[in-house]
Amino acid sequence: MRRLLFLNGIKAFEAAARSGSFAGAGSELNVSAAAVSRMVHLLEQRLGVALFERKANRLVMTAAGRAYQSGLTPIFDALASLTAQVTAPASVRVLTIGVGPTFAMRWMIPRLADFRQHEPDIDVRITTGGAAAPFGDDWSCGIKLGDGDWPGLVAEPLFAADLLPVCAPRLAAQLKRPGDLRGPSLLRVAHAAEDWPLWLKAAGVARVSARGTEFQYYGHALQAAVDGLGIAMGIRPYIDDDLAAGRLVAPFALSVPKGMRWYLVYRSFRTEQRDFAAFRRWIIRAAAEPAARGKPGKIHRHAGRKNRLKNNAGM
Structure with a gap:
């Protein structure tokens, strides 16, 4: 049987940890800062561990607090997304994709018509912020260039x-x-x-x-x-x-x-959402399609071996 400890306290702690203050959490939860402090204190008593160090004018999370918050925030994000999906009108299906501006213009936008043919009822919204932009809480997924190591995110390779x-x-x-x-x-x-x-x-x-x-x-x-x-x-x-x-x-x-490499990045709970699942299937298929026709032969570097070069000026 599932055992849930003091959900109000958990909500208060997660909001305080994310905002950095009891006042910020109180504003978000529509209660007083003192009420948030009391709920967090009760939660700490029930857990038997300290989640915050109370310092003058600021909160500092303990190691246990950081570990707890890192697991809780994705859970609350998933819950909010699921609630929005369940309560949204059946006719509204929105997919928000975070990409850099060049990727959007050079690859994604020219192919969106094909996705729309497959999924005409999904409203695709593209948000751009450059390669260094953090993963947005409101994103359904993102496409990023890197080594594939983004804590808290699933990363599936798309292109070299x-x-x-x-x-x-x-x-x-x-x-x-x-x-x-x-x-x-x-x-x-x-x-x-x-x-x-x-x-x-x-x-x-x-x-x-x-x-x-x-x-x-x-x-x-x-x-x-x-x-x-x-x-x-x-x-x-x-x-x-x-x-x-x-x-x-x-x-x-x-x-x-x-x-x-280029990766499709998303939070693990998205795999349960039909619109994201449809987009994931489509982009993996699109990424696997042959690249530009007539591209030059690919020659990779090899240590200690001189690379062969071919003139390809007529392409």
Whole structure:
């Protein structure tokens, strides 16, 4: 039989731990700070452990408090989401996806029409905040680039993040080998300063350094490349559609792993929700589909072995 201890006290503790004060918890729960303090104190007595250290003008959680709160918050989030799902009108089905702005523009939005064909009743809402944005409490799921280690989240791999230079066709015609690259023409992305050195080292052109225009996002650099401003370091899957359409070409076949992957991230309770389950099935299938038609052959780096390079200017 399930044994639940003093739910009001648990709610009071979780709200105080999350807000950092009894007053903040009281405002959220519509009770006084003193009432929250009493409920938390009773909870501590029933548990037999201290959850807070009471200090002047602030609360400090004990190790037991931190452990308790880290488990409780996802449970309350799941309960709130389940309640919203059960009480929402049957006609309202909302899926909120957190992605970076470039991923949204370069991959997600062009494919949403396909998802809508499969699930016309689901209202997809995209929120963007960049690669460093924390996972939002109101997100159904997110798509993030990294190593797959996000505490409290399930991370399922979608794509490898491979790097290869791309440019407009007229510029590609001037590039016969990596040694033809010149620093001032190599477009940069501010938060990915390691991309060009990584690729250039693999190509055996360490004497060249990227000194072209710097942009905040990959999407900006790729658009500049489409417009002929220079050569951008492309990252998959951002470049696949442009390569397929011929807006960009890859002058060289060398493709270098960035050392990270793209992941679908979500809280474990989402797997029980039909709308998220439908989206998860769709995106895993979409990610597994062949990338841009006519992409260059992929050659990974191998320690101690010189990489073979092929001219691919006609793509």
